[in-house]
Amino acid sequence: MLKKELKLRLYQEHLLNAAKAHNTLVVLPTGLGKTLIALGLTVLRLRENPKSVVVFMAPTKPLVEQHKALFEDYLDVPMLVATGKIPPRERVEAYKKARVVFCTPQTLENDILTSRFNLSLVSLLIVDEAHRASDGEYAYNFVAEQYAQKSRYGNVLALSASPGHSKEKIKTICKNLRLDRVEVRGEDDPTVKPYVQEKKITPLIVTLPKELNAIKAHLEKAATIMLSGLVELDVLERTSNVYKRDLIKLQAHLQSVVARGEPNTRVFEAIKLAAGAHKVLHALELVQVNGIKPLQAYFDKLKKQRERTKSSQLLFSIPDFTFAFTKAFDTTSEHPKYDVLKDLIKKQDMAHSRIIIFVSLRETARELVKQLNEIKGVHASVFVGQKEGMTQKKQQDILEKFKHGEYNVLCSTSIGEEGIHVSDADIGVFFEPVSSALRSVQRKGRVGRTAFGRVYVLMTKGCIDERYYWISRHREKKMIETLESFNGEDLHQYALSDFTA
Known part of the structure; x- marks a missing residue:
């Protein structure tokens, strides 16, 4: 089944053992191998139940493809990326042949509703970016509910780097996904710390003209x-x-x-x-x-x-x-963030640097790309979501070109924040702070995954930027404290009323 040996670190082994015995939410910082834990549990379940299927859900198609690529590197079993592009009848037949199915929850929800997919054969349901389940209407929750009712196995593994800063939100995620345990390993955990790449966070303050x-x-x-x-x-x-x-x-x-x-x-x-x-x-x-x-x-x-x-x-x-x-x-005046950012990039060795710039607006991303490409040695590209006009194929093409150095700067909207492995980005720039602890953690997680990383946060003095920056800092601290209070707890001890958001 395995093409090569799956070597897990000590903390990954501990988390895998917990996930074998419980429906578990695993919280682990970005870049520290949550997907390998999912892979390890997949191998165990398929060995125990040779005729069963494992389902791996992720919120976006590029992320789905990314997980499949990692599994293919290790596993020699039939795999399927289920999308709406495969005609329904063909998808039904493809499901029958696959041992591991990768999909967005929306695709699986549709196929459950139309009886194209049999949940009773699923020995493991993997839910990536599990914080999405805090939204009661999100498709993860329907799939988890149906799985709890129909599967003869009923094992759920949920993964997240940043599930939320309040106990109520984390309990809601656990309720919606039918989880009974939370396992947390933070950057200061002695088994994790040796593998954490240092990140230096530097605010860059500008004054409004x-x-x-x-x-x-x-x-x-x-x-x-x-x-x-x-x-x-x-x-x-x-x-x-x-x-x-x-x-x-x-x-x-x-x-x-x-x-x-x-x-x-x-x-x-x-x-x-x-x-x-x-x-x-x-x-x-x-x-x-x-x-x-x-x-x-x-x-x-x-x-x-x-x-x-x-x-x-x-x-x-x-x-x-x-x-x-x-x-x-x-006015002919422009926001000083543009010049500060350009000065920062001019100081980098662009032959060897990979920079990802996070922005909230695609218009800002496009303007930045236009201005940055005027700098010698800079090859910048916009990276936006499908709703913003970029196809999945184009997204994957841009990430490949970034990986191989054809692009050395990505200007990304929120699509680049969640889960996507941006290879070897060593510098991250927040064009604006975000008040969400989740988004802030996700943004920082794209940088310095394999080596030392630097993160710069552009802020306008005396403006809403400062407020968002400090709110995010407070919420990140609160999230860490909240997660530590949950760690290793059996959530069956909570009354159902305690799970109310």
């Missing part, structure tokens, strides 16, 4: 006007420290009032103000974090909406907003 500061100030005034209107309507408590997520929750509440058939003039006015305030806060974030070109693109979008949406009409009736709008198209 005068012209962009003026746009920011007028947008803040426009936001205050709208938020004050919501306070007067008694649907919001304050005008300070209000964030986009607060307005999203408020909009959802107001829409539920309408859905219940209880609307009145006040509710519709509040919906308009909340939508407008959300748009202003988004514009504020763009000017502080991403710069003038993403802001111009967003303003163009709002201008086109002006005739169709009442909230956009309201925006253009506020003098402070129209000042910011006009100023954005008149």
Whole structure:
């Protein structure tokens, strides 16, 4: 069955032994071999149950292909990557021949619902990036539920580097995936520490230029006007420290009032103000974090909406907003992050460096690639998701070219954060901090997997960047403390009510 010897480190052996006896969530830092633990358990299950099947789920197709490639390096058994591109009838036959099936949970969910796949034969269900299961609607949860009901074996192995910073979230993941044990090995664990590559995290602080500061100030005034209107309507408590997520929750509440058939003039006015305030806060974030070109693109979008949406009409009736709008198209000032980043890259030996830059917006990624490719020795590429217009084949082609040095800089949106093995990236840059501990851990995990790595975090002084940076730091610390409190616990001891998110 094995083409070559599978050599596991001591901590991997310990985690494998735990996973043999329990449905286990294994939490291990990125780059330390979670997939090899899954491979080891696969070998054991297939040897014990020769007629059974192992299913390995991952959230994206490139990640699915990546796991299959590693398994193929070790295992000599029939394998299948199940995708919607294989016609249904052919997929049914392919399932019958495969011993290990790799797929996204959405594909498997569809094939379970249409009785194309028989879960009763599955001796092991592997769930990668298991933190996705904290979303009650995600397909992992349906598959896990069906597996618990139909499989004669019922062994689940869930993998994650960053399952969440709260006990409630981790318990929700365990409930949804039918897990009864959490096993954690952090970077300071004595069995893990010798294999951890050092990463140096360096914040790079920039100051917003005068012209962009003026746009920011007028947008803040426009936001205050709208938020004050919501306070007067008694649907919001304050005008300070209000964030986009607060307005999203408020909009959802107001829409539920309408859905219940209880609307009145006040509710519709509040919906308009909340939508407008959300748009202003988004514009504020763009000017502080991403710069003038993403802001111009967003303003163009709002201008086109002006005739169709009442909230956009309201925006253009506020003098402070129209000042910011006009100023954005008149200014020649750019966000200083671009120059700081270019100066940083100019100092690198680009013949031997591999750099991955994380951005939130694909527009920013494209602008960065355009500017960075003007630097001698830089060969940069955008790396975005399929929803953003890049096919799976193109994604894999870019990663291969990065691996072999045809590209030495990747400008990636969130697709590059989760699970994808970016070979030999030794420098990572956060174009902006993220408030999510999960995303921050995932980003840092792409860098320095096989050697010393450096991570630079670009931050605008006195702006939302600083807030996100410190929130993320706090949540990462809290996540480590929470995970340590779970380590090795038998989750059957919790009452079902304790799993409520």
